Amino acid sequence: MTSKNTKKPWGGRFSGPTDSFVEQFTESVSYDQRLAHYDIMGSIAHAQMLEKIKVISKKESSEIVNALKEIEKEIQSDRFVWSTALEDVHMNIESALVDRIGDIGKKLHTARSRNDQVATDIRLYLRDEVDEITLKINEVINALLNLAEEHHGTIMPGMTHMQSAQPVTFGHHLLAWVEMLLRDRSRLQDCRKRINVLPLGSAALAGTTFPIDRNYVAKILGFDEVTQNSLDAVSDRDFAVEFLASGSLIMMHLSRFSEEIVFWMSQRNHFIDLDDAWCTGSSIMPQKKNPDIPELVRGKTGRVYGDLMALLTLMKSQPLAYNRDNQEDKENLFNAVDIVKSCLIAYTGLISAISVNQKAMYEAAQAGFSTATDLADYLVAKGLPFRDAHEVVGKVVQYLIENNKTLKKDDMSLSELEKFSNLIEADVFDILTLEGSVSARDHIGGTSPTQVKKQITRLKKQV
Numbered sequence: 341m342t343s344k345n346t347k348k349p350w351g352g353r354f355s356g357p358t359d360s361f362v363e364q365f366t367e368s369v370s371y372d373q374r375l376a377h378y379d380i381m382g383s384i385a386h387a388q389m390l391e392k393i394k395v396i397s398k399k400e401s402s403e404i405v406n407a408l409k410e411i412e413k414e415i416q417s418d419r420f421v422w423s424t425a426l427e428d429v430h431m432n433i434e435s436a437l438v439d440r441i442g443d444i445g446k447k448l449h450t451a452r453s454r455n456d457q458v459a460t461d462i463r464l465y466l467r468d469e470v471d472e473i474t475l476k477i478n479e480v481i482n483a484l485l486n487l488a489e490e491h492h493g494t495i496m497p498g499m500t501h502m503q504s505a506q507p508v509t510f511g512h513h514l515l516a517w518v519e520m521l522l523r524d525r526s527r528l529q530d531c532r533k534r535i536n537v538l539p540l541g542s543a544a545l546a547g548t549t550f551p552i553d554r555n556y557v558a559k560i561l562g563f564d565e566v567t568q569n570s571l572d573a574v575s576d577r578d579f580a581v582e583f584l585a586s587g588s589l590i591m592m593h594l595s596r597f598s599e600e601i602v603f604w605m606s607q608r609n610h611f612i613d614l615d616d617a618w619c620t621g622s623s624i625m626p627q628k629k630n631p632d633i634p635e636l637v638r639g640k641t642g643r644v645y646g647d648l649m650a651l652l653t654l655m656k657s658q659p660l661a662y663n664r665d666n667q668e669d670k671e672n673l674f675n676a677v678d679i680v681k682s683c684l685i686a687y688t689g690l691i692s693a694i695s696v697n698q699k700a701m702y703e704a705a706q707a708g709f710s711t712a713t714d715l716a717d718y719l720v721a722k723g724l725p726f727r728d729a730h731e732v733v734g735k736v737v738q739y740l741i742e743n744n745k746t747l748k749k750d751d752m753s754l755s756e757l758e759k760f761s762n763l764i765e766a767d768v769f770d771i772l773t774l775e776g777s778v779s780a781r782d783h784i785g786g787t788s789p790t791q792v793k794k795q796i797t798r799l800k801k802q803v
């Protein structure tokens with residue numbers, strides 16, 4: 341990057357050079373060069389429109405388009421020299437265009453401003469990123485569906501308050517994360533509708549005196565519609581805030597999931613192991629194999645929330661129309677996009693790296709009297725009101741704790757159980773098994789292995 345005191349495209353009314361601190365303070369090219377591809381895309385469409393409305397000739401338009409394509413090649417192959425003196429990606433590219441084709445290049449900025457240009461660039465960029473993130477969500481979902489299929493009948497302890505509550509199937513547990521990710525995906529699709537609207541043509545703030553054809557530009561660039569108010573179009577960034585809110589929710593879900601993976605992998609539980617390739621070690625404790633990947637996902641979540649807060653705050657005091665504050669939208673947006681994408685990639689890998697310790701899950705599911713609700717339901721089915729059944733089973737559990745017993749058949753005799761209610765008969769032991777407990781919850785949304793299989797069939801069609 342150079343900072344030679346190049347003549348500014350806006351320099352006409354200035355008699356002195358820009359202070360070098362001001363140049364550094366105001367530049368955005370060090371980061372907005374990421375938008376170069378979209379800036380050129382927008383410029384090409386704009387030139388084609390200027391030709392259509394006869395503001396430039398066919399020959400001029402093709403010279404501009406060809407030169408822009410060459411500039412893009414130079415940028416892609418890292419040969420382009422960016423200059424902070426030229427402030428941002430827009431002026432760097434425009435200036436390179438003028439260097440190549442002279443006066444014709446100077447015509448490109450007719451009927452537009454950097455204000456509608458940058459709003460267009462960000463929308464084009466974000467639209468692509470939303471599509472890529474959507475694909476990455478699908479990959480995580482596919483990995484989860486595969487694991488859930490394999491473990492549709494594997495039993496684990498379901499928790500509330502981090503206490504054993506009722507047995508659930510591991511497949512059912514994994515599908516809970518699929519549901520969350522599907523909502524994340526639909527939020528992104530919804531946000532995409534509001535991203536995919538063309539601001540170009542709004543010019544600096546009021547529109548332009550030229551007879552522009554905005555629908556033509558929208559068609560070339562694949563926008564669904566054009567913005568309807570120039571002041572709004574150059575200034576608001578609500579579509580970016582919406583994206584960051586959707587990204588924050590993706591991170592919130594991945595962060596919650598990370599907490600579980602760390603918990604499952606802890607030696608206390610040993611419900612799962614992660615392939616060596618997806619763990620890291622300790623520099624002092626030779627025995628360690630740590631789940632750093634989910635921990636980093638959990639840690640990165642705060643940064644994306646921060647990006648959302650930054651953009652909300654950026655917008656909250658801005659009067660109409662464009663203000664330079666808006667230049668500060670990009671770094672947070674880019675940061676959030678990068679983090680969300682890398683964390684989704686991490687999750688596809690992590691899910692595939694999981695190996696399940698079914699025995700540890702099963703044993704943990706036995707603990708904590710996890711079939712106590714099934715016993716209460718059994719009494720209710722035999723005519724006892726639920727509150728009374730709850731009371732009876734509470735007494736059973738108290739007895740079990742005092743006598744260091746569990747609800748397992750080999751631990752507890754029928755005669756012991758019968759003392760608590762004359763409704764209890766030999767068939768009680770069928771419902772007190774973990775298998776009986778999960779299989780009994782056989783309705784839409786329930787944890788039974790049959791339901792898990794049905795849900796997987798339904799979900800596979802959605803991905």
Ligand code: ARG
Pocket residue numbers: 368372428454455458662664666667668
């Ligand atoms: N670099 C600016 C931004 O990112 C766009 C240029 C608009 N600048 C201006 N002085 N009107 O928002």
